Amino acid sequence: MRHKDEYKSEAIFEATIQLLNEIGFSDISMSKIAKRAKVSSATIYVYFENKEDMLGKLYVNVKEKLSRQMIQELDPAMPTQMVCERFMRNSMQFILENKDYFMFLEQFTTSPLMDKLCLEDTSSMFTSLYDFIEQGKRAGDLKRLETTFLLTYLYSPVAQLAKAHFKGQFEANEANMQQIIQMSWDAIRA
Secondary structure, eight states, rough: OOOOOOHHHHHHHHHHHHHHHHSSSSTTTTHHHHHHHHHHHHHHHEEEEEEHHHHHHHHHHHHHHHHHHTTTOOOSSSSSHHHHHHHHHHHHHHHOOOOOHHHHHHHHTTTTTHHEEEOOOGGGGHHHHHHHHHHHHHHHSBOSSOOHHHHHHHHHHHHHHHHHHHHTTTOHHHHHHHHHHHHHHHHHBB
């Protein structure tokens, strides 16, 4: 049995993300991934059972990276408004610094493949984020709505601004960021 090399695994993930963003799910193959990652096709099967296994693990890997960035520097002692702003800024920073990951997540989460795969539940990666929002609701700072709805009002504007930025329609500058932070806060505060 061949031993696994973490660098090869990461090279396979990176090659897969690049190809998915270039050619999409329907045209991707293990041989194309292997060629891009500069490994043999057989090497991929040391790490993954099949293409679906690889895509599922890649999705979980990217979600974990995103979740770590989203909660960076969040502290339960912070005022709720500051927690919301920090979450939005962290999300934007991740997206701008990891465009390929963001584009992969956007494409993957809207793909029929998402429903087909039996993916690992990633909600535990966001537990502390949910806890911050619940704390804000208990303190009376946030509307008493479903936590997922509140987080959607914080994340979706960031994602939309990032998409517009990547298309050259808007700049993801401080002024635009401040506007969406204020609009989101106005929408969710109690």
